[in-house]
Amino acid sequence: MRIIAFASGKGGVGKTTIVANLGIALARQGKKVLMVDTDLAMANLSLILGMETSPITLNDVLKGDAGVWDVVYDGPEKVSIMPASLGLQDTQRLDLTKLPGIIKQVAPKYDFVLLDCPAGIGEDTLAAMASSTEVFLVVNPHSLSIADALKTKIAAQRINAKPVGLIINMYAGLKGEIPERDIISMLELPLYGVVPYDEEVRKTFYYKKIQPVILRNPDAEASKAVYVVAGKILGIEIDIKKQGGGFFAWLKRLFSR
Amino acid sequence: MGLFSKLAFKLLGIDDTELPAEQIGYIKDISKEYSVPEILKNTFGEFVDSLLHKHLIEGVVVFKENSLIYSSSPDILELANKLYEMFSSFKRENKVLYFNVGSWVSMFEKDEFVYMIKSDTRLCEFELNAVAKDIAVHGKNIFLEEYRKIMSFVKV
Structure with missing residues (x-):
């Protein structure tokens, strides 16, 4: 069982998008995946995964008002989701010291628990x-x-957590972008993949029902790159061509838009 | 940039961005300057220095069974003893007591030790637990050795 926190410091780099798509990519490889939105004030993960409402959330568990399993919901592709509250009032009275215990309690049921961190280092x-x-x-x-x-x-590192890898997101190939090798040398971490800047990702937010790009358009460059990251995390090579689902899947996607 | 230039750049696919070499150099410098040190344990002094440096704290005082085992600086001993008394009368299991005495002083009990940590900023429990864990994993024997010395001295 692996519990992976996805952090960035800076907001808007695409953490939540990476977590949502990566979770699905791992689930498609037969892994049991739980995604947890630990961004308790600016929760987005459930929205990206197409869940509009979650009556009880991780915020309620941290307040002591709900049990851990009450807030585990079914998501697409058999992934489980522990959402955070979308409400403005729900960030008060949260006991964050409970979070490690909550994660420890649910983790044994899964192969992967993906934690979508908030921006900042608070x-x-x-x-x-x-x-x-x-x-x-x-x-x-x-x-x-x-x-x-x-x-x-x-x-x-100061709190004895273990940074193990790096994902470069929204790489557009501009001259002014810092090259991979420099990013690796500055952060001194192994690179798990480069996800390109892809308009298809942005477009997923503008449909009536939001859906991760890996589901809406598995042939998008960003989707393929996420499979590469998933493969590296699993230590296998994923046949990306097989992930698209073929002509009928494409036709189904076309009519479901 | 004028509208026509923008349009031309777009149509011709011209990339006018530039690599920020200075910023790259600056980040590389930060990376060297602020790398988190390993906790060293060859000597007691080395251990404490690396502990303070890693966790960006000003001082640590450790108590066990009402005895002071270690203080990283003699300057904070008087304050430590005062606050320890207060902590002992207030303490709640698994809770941290924070004192604002110009700097922040955090006191908590963990695995038979009471820790007092002095820092510039108010550390959260995850940061404090990490200090305590580093002491428990890397320095417990060193601290206990100090404790034995103190106790044998008391017996004499």
């Missing part, structure tokens, strides 16, 4: 990283993101 991010067995940093190829990721890595 107590909420530290709580998520302290609950994990490993930390992945998600960065964009520019200095703002890399500087924040570096601080996040240091914060993780």
Whole structure:
């Protein structure tokens, strides 16, 4: 069982998108996956996964008002989701020190528990990283993101969490983007994959029903790159051509839009 | 950039971005300067120095069974003893007591030790637990050795 926290320091680098898509990619390889939204103030994970409402959330568990299993919901592709509250009032009275215990309680049922961390290196991010067995940093190829990721890595090491890998997201191939080798040397972590900037990802937010790009368009470049990351995490090579689902799946997707 | 230039750049696919070499250098410097040190345990002093450096704290005082086992600096001994008394009368299991005395002082009990940690900023429980864990994993024997010395001294 692996508990992976996805952190970045900087907001808007695409952590939640990576977590949602990666969770599905891992589930499609037959793994039991739980995704946890530890961004308790700005929760987005459940929305990206197409869940509009969750009556009880992780916030309620942290307040002591609900049990752990009450907030585990079924998501697409048999993944489980532990959402955080979308409400404005639900960030008060949260006992973050409970989070590691909550994760420890649910983790044995799964092969992978993916923790979507908030931006910054506040107590909420530290709580998520302290609950994990490993930390992945998600960065964009520019200095703002890399500087924040570096601080996040240091914060993780200080609390004895283990940063183990790096995912570069939204790589557009511009001359001004910091090259892979420099990012690796600055953060001193192995690279698990480069997910390209892909308009298909942005487009997924503009449909009536939001759906991760890996489901809506498995042939998108970003989807393929996420499978590469999943393969590296699993230590296998995933045949990306087989993940698209073929002509009939394409036809089904076309008419379900 | 004018509208026509923008349009031309877009149509011709011209990439006018540039690599921020200075910023890359700056981040590399930060990376070297702020790397988290390993906890060293060859000598007692080395251990404590690396502990303070790793956790960005000013001082640590450790008590066991009402005896002071270790203080990283003699300057905080008087404060430590005062706060320890207060902590002993207030303490709740698994809870941290915070004191604002110019710096922040956090006191908590963990695995038969009471820790007092002095820091610039108010540390959260995850940070405090990490200090305690590093002491337990890397320094417990060193601290216990100090404790034995103190106890044998008391007996004499």
